[in-house]
Amino acid sequence: MRIVFATDLSDANEAAIRSRTCLECLKRIGVTDVHLVTVVPDNVSTGLPGMDIASDRQTALRTQRETFESEGFDVETHVARGTPHRRINGFAERLHADMIVVGSRGQSPLENRLIGSTARNVARTAVRPLLIERIEKRDGTHAVAKEHLFQHVLFPTDFSENAARAFEFVPQLAGATQQADLLHVRGREERDTDVQQVRERLSELADDLETTMGIETGVNVRDGGVVDEILAEESRVGATVTVLGARGQSRLRRLLLGSVSESVIAQGHNNVLLIPPESATAR
Structure with missing residues (x-):
């Protein structure tokens, strides 16, 4: 499996890459090839005459590359200039990546710096499965x-x-997965649906996962606002990743991603794995 790992070379991204447990998880799902990608935004000055930003960033990528290589991954590094989410998605498509990994920290506009806004924009336009890895600041350091x-x-x-x-x-x-919980949230328009029928549909899916993956599964049906109930269920079951299907395509993708996916990404504290629709897969 080949991934594009987007990095802004910040302390937050360094924390994600330094986590041997996270790297072990990637190996467990079959990741062998890592393409480290960093993008210099168009609005970033090239600096003083004689300074080479591309060369400086390649040098800065060396430590992150060595970390991946020390864990047995085959690694290539890429430095590009342009709009971050467009270049990240472009690399993923060109390299036929199986997944994009982007770190995300912060929720409010003041906290969302480059990687926060980039994560949301990649999510709106991704043509490959996207893992948004949550990074927190603890005691002055990132983890x-x-x-x-x-x-x-x-x-x-x-x-x-x-x-x-x-x-x-x-x-x-x-x-890499030991347990899965399946959830359906009944919105206001579904309150008349038979809860037992919904549970049976979820149980059929759960049985499939138990058979194919050999893991424990659980099902639950909640009533209320979809986003609020998903976030509450994340906390209740102690999930480490929430898997969501994205909506939308083409130039309208930004509008059609769906308030649920975007709100879970913006408001949640869990890792999110976003799967694009069939029509959005790379050419």
């Missing part, structure tokens, strides 16, 4: 929020085609 990236999966589903595509991706996490 990953959930070291065992894929150990406990939360899979919210509305039984749509996009959710089904996301569900098909979950078995690729075998080897």
